[in-house]
Amino acid sequence: MNWIALTAGSTLEQIQKDSAQQPILIFKHSTRCSISATALSRLERAWQQGDVANTQTYLLDLIAYREISNQIAQVFGIGHESPQILLIRNGQCVFDASHWDIDYQDIKQKINA
Template sequence: MQWIPLTQPEQLTDIVRESAEQPVVIFKHSTSCSISAMAKTRLERQWPDADLGQVKTYYLDLLRYRPISNEIAQQFDVRHESPQLLLIRDGNCHYSASHMNIQLGEIRRQLL
């Protein structure tokens, strides 16, 4: 799993464009929250076995880039949560989950 830092609002345009060619995941992480850290560690540990190599992965440091998180909520019509994982395909959010409800198996089902 190789995280692409999401640090510029303009990257959301890229994500929408990329999602037409391959699925994109955005992980919103609060670096000061132990639950968020646990969710991130769990994602990274389970990713290799989830067979999601075709998915591009973006990482948003929520504390440093909160305005981008707000833009994500508005653009993809999701409620802001942290930690939160979103699956973007064809410019739309097809899966959104937070905290320990984040399930890579559900991401796989969405891609079948």
């Protein structure tokens, strides 16, 4: 996967704009949590770029950028969890999952819907 590091809250506005042209996936990752590391690893191993064409992927380090996670919760109306995946389309979160519910097949189905 080609993760883009999400390190500035101002990027959320661009994500909302870009999501009108392509799906955007945000993975909120805690670098101190083994469940988060496992969920991220499982997603990366399963990810097939051809299955989810034109999807832009962002990775948020929750430990370093917790305030951005709070902004995400406010902007998209989704309560904070960790780990958590959000699928953004047309400026809105259309799918989210956390912990062991983060599943590549579910994500792929939502992206291609």
